[in-house]
Amino acid sequence: MHHAEISPLMMDALVILGAAGIVIPLFARFRVTPIIGFILVGLLVGPYGLGRMTFEYEWLSYITITDPERLEPFAEFGIVLLLFAIGLELSFNRLWQLRKLVFGLGALELLVIGALLAAFLSMLGQFWTGALGLGLALAFSSTALVLPISGTNTPVGRAALSMLLFEDIMIVPVIFLLGALAPNTGGDGWSGLLDTLWKGGLVVAIMMVAGRFLLPRLFAQAARTKSPELFLAASLLVVIGASLATAIVGLSPIVGALIAGLLIAETEYHTEVEGIMEPFKGLALGVFLITIGMGIDIETIWDNLWMIASAVIGVLTLKAVVTGVLLRLMGARPATATETGILMASPSETSLIVLAAAASAMLIQPGTAQFWQIVTAIGLTVTPLLAMLGKRVARSVDPAPTLDELGGDENAPRVVIVGLGRVGRLVAQMLQKHDRAYVAIDSDPDLIEQARREGYYAVFGNALREDALDKLGLDRAPAVILTMDEHVLAQRMVRKLRAAHPELPIIARARDSFHAAELYRSGASTAVPETLESSLQLSEAALVDIGVPMGPVIASIHEKRDEFRDQIREEGALEHKPKLRTSTAES
Structure with a gap:
């Protein structure tokens, strides 16, 4: 009797679901964020962990993931759902109130940090175009990790949200800029950027106008059926449709997901949508974190320990100091500026995308890209620890009132x-x-x-x-x-x-x-x-x-x-x- 073989994708899904079933309750029991747990699971079951031993022990193939690229679409979908959930927590009025922080503080934070990192890397011998690409890549901070930790209703969360929103808006322009700086590009990069911007602006405008009329009717019809399945289907239809619309014209799909969330937040059904999407968001975010852990090669880190440690500490310190100083200059209290600066210090999942774009444009060598990808993965891993450190340092900077x-x-x-x-x-x-x-x-x-x-x-x-x-x-x-x-x-x-x-x-x-x-x-x-x-x-x-x-x-x-x-x-x-x-x- 022949047994049907389980497809690799199904095996990966079983490993991820098993990891979620272990990590979430275990880390919740010890009051530790499951973010660290998912990254450690990725490190353990990935190609640089137990995955490298599958040739010697075949049974390990049932509990490991040897091809992280198979998970990338699911990880990207996790980020899309996260931005959709963030949009549900906001509103256009609240976003309008944050406009000065988004386009003031957010722009300053990205450009100043990117310029300083680029200048420093140029002094180390990197050609200026490659240094600019690396500087901009490392200047991004992680929306997927920072906002779940900080929330959006605290002073720290509001400051982080304003900077992260600007970074999300700038992903596509930065990638087009790197393409325009490529040695063999000519003027195609700049014309492509302008073409994407006007098409993207038109699509966003259409979505905002049509969404205000169509979404309340869509969810009202779903609510009348009293079917949770239909309500879930309508929610997924909106977020996937909006993401595809912005992706087709060259914008990031997360821009469409954010706008979809903002539009639904203006309706009376946003609480129901938020509740029904929560489990999917958490699981998809877990997939993304597992892929981050899979990219960490312990042997490579050990062989280049001093260089990697210096790079991680240098990037974290520079970003924390610059972000904190900018927040203080804009009137934030010392504790808020300190905690936000340290929390925002690590690179982002977007850094990996920008690094890949810089490498494909031949602005940096593949070995250089791999080095900074490891630095980014380590930075993402320590983000929860940075959050705890930020709270402790903030308390010492801004002492508590006494009796x-x-x-x-x-x-x-x-x-x-x-x-x-x-x-x-x-x-x-x-x-x-x-x-x-x-x-x-x-x-x-x-x-x-x-x-x-x-x-x-x-x-x-x-x-x-x-x-x-x-x-x-x-x-x-x-x-x-x-x-x-x-x-x-x-x-x-x-x-x-x-x-x-x-x-x-x-x-x-x-x-x-x-x-x-x-x-x-x-x-x-x-x-x-x-x-x-x-x-x-x-x-x-x-x-x-x-x-x-x-x-x-x-x-x-x-x-x-x-x-x-x-x-x-x-x-x-x-x-x-x-x-x-x-x-x-x-x-």
Whole structure:
């Protein structure tokens, strides 16, 4: 009996799906970005990892990928979906508000860094045309990695987004410029650039006009069918159609994907589209990251370790310093400029495309292109580490406010609120309303700065560090209130606080009754499940609206709340419940 052979493409798909099934939950368990995991998987299963051993051990061919070029179309599709998702998060109004940053800061960042790198490479002996191509290639930063890390709603995310948008717009002009500088091109490159620009502008204008009329009707029709499959098909049709339209006229397909996302963001269906496309975006981005890992040859790096390390450090340092300085000159606060500069320091997936264009135009030698491709791959790999480094350095550059700056007597008892998000702010407002002193702590410097401008008493710090909470006077605090939404982190904090302060009332936010029971087991005085409180509020509103007097309603709600809390405490099975100080926190 003959067994049907599995096609190489199917084998690659199985390897990638298996990697995703292992990497995402494993790295999420240790609270590490899966970006690093996918790159390491690519390094392990690629042609420079286990793939080079398939001739000796044939069974390895079932868990390795020996031809990265087969994955390139999927990796490119991942970038297209990423730009589509970014467009869904934006809007034309928000993009218009960023125009000065995009065409001011974005242009300065790309041109200044490209010029400085080109000048430095020229001094090392590279001919000026090749140096310009290398400088522009290395000046790009990774949209695929930076924006998922920074988001688009923080000061760092907005600054990064403005620069990355300009870089995405400039991909095609840069590639045409390199073609025009090729030794045997003549004037064809310049005429091709102008031809692409006017055709591309026309296609973009048609898409923007037609999209405003057609997309709402398309998604309304898909929504009426109540079929998720049809909604997904309509979403894929839009993003693929827009990408093909810009690709046909010579523009990058990611430009079409971004415009498609912006157009859908203006409709009432953008939330549904964003949710239904999320799994595909994550998987396709994983494919792209695996291909990056496959391009890293450990042996080549080891043989040229000093040169490659010097190049990586030099590029990262130059880009971080220049980007940070430009942001400061444009009015960004020191912490934002520092963190954004370091985050944007690594080269981009686009750098690989521009390097290939420079090599095909004979502006640089194949060996030179391969060297800088390795530098780029390493730079992409360390991007998550740069993000963590940027946060640490930013905190030292822009120190956190101290209790002395909050006003009042720092030795006075204060309720300590851990986390100053939506829930933490509401708790702080209620404490203020009843004239209770408090201080809030959060590890997000931008959130702390905004909260202090709005009048909250807040300091920056990592609440997991005992010394940070001790400085807030935890030994004198009437209570500590944990408002974070992280399941494991809340339990860990409750255990640490209970061990250090056996009599301290600890009021903790819980997701549901099961989480609340775990918090009680860890030592919480009171755990408040969000699902329980929403149910009680809904019941209260319904009873009042149908005519039941407010007094009996409030009494019954309190009675039901106490009943549920007793039940959850029993589920928590507290065998050695510590003696707590009398507190009105539960009333």
